[in-house]
Amino acid sequence: MPHLVILYTGNLxxxxxxxxxxxxxxxxxxxxxxxxxxxxxxxxxxRVLAYPxxxxxxxxxxxxxxxxxxxxxxxxxxxxxxxxxxxxxxxxADTGRRLEATAKAHFAPxxxxxxxxxxxxxxxxxxxxxxxxxxxxxxFTAPPRSx
Amino acid sequence: MPHLVILYTGNLxxxxxxxxxxxxxxxxxxxxxxxxxxxxxxxxxxRVLAYPxxxxxxxxxxxxxxxxxxxxxxxxxxxxxxxxxxxxxxxxADTGRRLEATAKAHFAPxxxxxxxxxxxxxxxxxxxxxxxxxxxxxxFTAPPRSx
Amino acid sequence: MPHLVILYTGNLxxxxxxxxxxxxxxxxxxxxxxxxxxxxxxxxxxRVLAYPxxxxxxxxxxxxxxxxxxxxxxxxxxxxxxxxxxxxxxxxADTGRRLEATAKAHFAPxxxxxxxxxxxxxxxxxxxxxxxxxxxxxxFTAPPRSx
Numbered sequence: 001m002p003h004l005v006i007l008y009t010g011n012l013x014x015x016x017x018x019x020x021x022x023x024x025x026x027x028x029x030x031x032x033x034x035x036x037x038x039x040x041x042x043x044x045x046x047r048v049l050a051y052p053x054x055x056x057x058x059x060x061x062x063x064x065x066x067x068x069x070x071x072x073x074x075x076x077x078x079x080x081x082x083x084x085x086x087x088x089x090x091x092x093a094d095t096g097r098r099l100e101a102t103a104k105a106h107f108a109p110x111x112x113x114x115x116x117x118x119x120x121x122x123x124x125x126x127x128x129x130x131x132x133x134x135x136x137x138x139x140f141t142a143p144p145r146s147x
Numbered sequence: 148m149p150h151l152v153i154l155y156t157g158n159l160x161x162x163x164x165x166x167x168x169x170x171x172x173x174x175x176x177x178x179x180x181x182x183x184x185x186x187x188x189x190x191x192x193x194r195v196l197a198y199p200x201x202x203x204x205x206x207x208x209x210x211x212x213x214x215x216x217x218x219x220x221x222x223x224x225x226x227x228x229x230x231x232x233x234x235x236x237x238x239x240a241d242t243g244r245r246l247e248a249t250a251k252a253h254f255a256p257x258x259x260x261x262x263x264x265x266x267x268x269x270x271x272x273x274x275x276x277x278x279x280x281x282x283x284x285x286x287f288t289a290p291p292r293s294x
Numbered sequence: 295m296p297h298l299v300i301l302y303t304g305n306l307x308x309x310x311x312x313x314x315x316x317x318x319x320x321x322x323x324x325x326x327x328x329x330x331x332x333x334x335x336x337x338x339x340x341r342v343l344a345y346p347x348x349x350x351x352x353x354x355x356x357x358x359x360x361x362x363x364x365x366x367x368x369x370x371x372x373x374x375x376x377x378x379x380x381x382x383x384x385x386x387a388d389t390g391r392r393l394e395a396t397a398k399a400h401f402a403p404x405x406x407x408x409x410x411x412x413x414x415x416x417x418x419x420x421x422x423x424x425x426x427x428x429x430x431x432x433x434f435t436a437p438p439r440s441x
Contacts, residue, residue: 003372005301006195006349007152013348021393022351023299030354043354046215047370049347054160055153057169060177060190064286074283076194077152086216086415089275117148117191117283122276129375129390129416130381133398136368136411138356141284152298154343200343201307203299204316207324207337211433221430223341225297236422245421251427264338264430265295269423 002029002083003047010052010109012075021106022048025079027042028102032095040091041083042135058117065115075116079103085124094120149176149230150194151246157199159222159257168253169195172226175249179242188230189240191284205264212262222263226250232271243269296377297341298325298393300435304346306369306404316342316422321371326389334369336387338431352411359409369410373397381416388415 001102004025012018025048062072073113081099101121148174151172172195172238178186228246247267254265295408300318319342329367356366375393377386394414401412 002372002423003301007150009194009196021352022349022356026351026355031416034311040378043358044409045410046353047303048351049303049370049372050349051152051198051345052348054199054340055169057173057195057196059173059193059283059287061173064190065283068286070282072285076150076196076283078194078196084241085230093276095287096278100278100280107280111247111280111282115283115286117194118279119281120276121272121274123272123274125415125417126273126420127415127417128386129414131390131411131414133394133395133401134411134413135364135405136278136353136359136370139315139362139364139409140353154297154341154345156341191412198345201346202313202344204313204320205341206320206340206430208317209318211337212341212430213432217429217433223297223343225341225343239422241364243425247425247427254427256426258427258429258436262338262430262433263424264341264428267423267425268419268421270419291435 002041002081003043003049004029004079004081006048006050006077006079008050008052008077009056009058009075011073012077013052016110018050022103025099032098034091035088040087040095042137043140051119070115073114075114076111077116077118079120081122082125084123087144092122095127096120097100098123105130129146148197149174149188149192149228151228152224153195153224153226154196155197155199155224156203156205156222157180157201158220159224160199163254163257165197169197171249172246173252175245179245181238182235187234189284189289191281217262220261222261223265224254224265226267228269229272230269239269243267249261296339297337298373298375300342300344300345300371300373302344302371303350303352303369304348305367306371307346310401310404312344316344318396318400319393322392326392326427328385329382333383334381334389336429336431336433364409365402367408369408371401371410375416376419377416378407386416388419431441
């Protein structure tokens with residue numbers, strides 16, 4: 001943990017760079033620090049995965065957008081961060097605001113151009129079982145220095 | 148919110164129209180009204196996203212279906228609606244029954260033809276942070292009338 | 295229920311057989327038994343769905359792996375089992391350990407070869423509405439014997 005999963009309407013791949021957004025969001029997560037100025041997320045646990053839907057339906061399907069002269073090609077992006085339990089409300093809020101700022105900066109031109117909804121939510125994982133196997137984490141653990 | 152995410156075995160794209168199902172489910176959500184006869188879901192927040200799995204395994208892999216003369220090509224569809232907290236149990240039940248009726252009508256021929264499982268569940272979002280940016284919502288907000 | 299959803303970085307499809315993993319995990323679920331030696335999961339409700347991400351970002355993007363001579367092509371796999379409420383903590387733990395063993399056996403060569411993270415979590419479904427329509431379940435229900 002944490003992971004951020006992005007579910008979105010497939011039409012957006014043609015108009016915005018989702019791979020770049022994934023990287024920006026991962027970088028944002030790398031930079032979040034808690035009240036004690038320690039990183040909130042271990043680098044080796046950060047991952048952002050984005051999924052364009054194969055099929056989708058949004059709102060009224062386009063009628064209102066067409067009537068308003070904004071086109072009927074609606075888009076939708078849902079960003080969901082699942083993080084481990086036990087962080088403070090302040091950390092949740094700070095993490096959320098930072099991720100939202102990154103998403104907002106990324107999508108601002110698109111939001112201005114066509115009808116698009118962008119929702120970001122953070123959940124605390126409610127898991128009843130948790131197991132990790134990783135050859136990634138050790139890369140970010142400082143080895144003891146010799147000498 | 149709300150959003151409805153459909154996860155399903157990829158073999159079903161060849162035998163049913165998932166895009167049509169997305170539209171039917173969105174229309175169903177548009178029509179749900181609460182105890183005060185107000186729409187439960189804001190039109191600009193309704194989206195249905197469907198994802199065929201790239202890889203999957205269902206039940207015993209086909210043996211029982213073949214033995215029963217129904218073929219071993221099992222299918223599975225999972226429909227999950229995540230809606231905002233705070234709605235009544237009656238609204239949850241009514242929303243669920245309506246969505247189930249739509250899904251049932253869509254899948255009835257398929258259910259009769261091959262072994263398929265269709266599960267619909269509604270969750271109330273447990274989010275600890277929530278942020279929305281939308282150029283979709285304003286399309287459905289009545290502007291103040293001039294004059 | 296239950297269902298197991300696998301979200302992973304798309305680069306892994308070239309280096310591991312995700313379809314085989316789906317089958318192994320479904321077989322593992324078929325074999326789990328509770329304190330009374332009854333199957334925990336009904337065969338007709340078992341499904342595993344795997345989704346490679348179209349876009350992703352992991353950790354620092356590769357720098358630490360390259361610096362360590364392990365390559366910068368990180369991978370990530372998230373396995374999430376959602377099961378019905380009401381099972382004992384012992385069943386959760388046993389189910390988790392068995393699924394983890396299957397995943398570990400599958401990914402051991404990969405974990406040794408490149409930086410990869412594998413996380414498995416089990417959630418109890420928090421649904422407020424649940425409906426099932428299935429022509430799969432009846433295949434696994436013993437019919438009454440005639441004579």
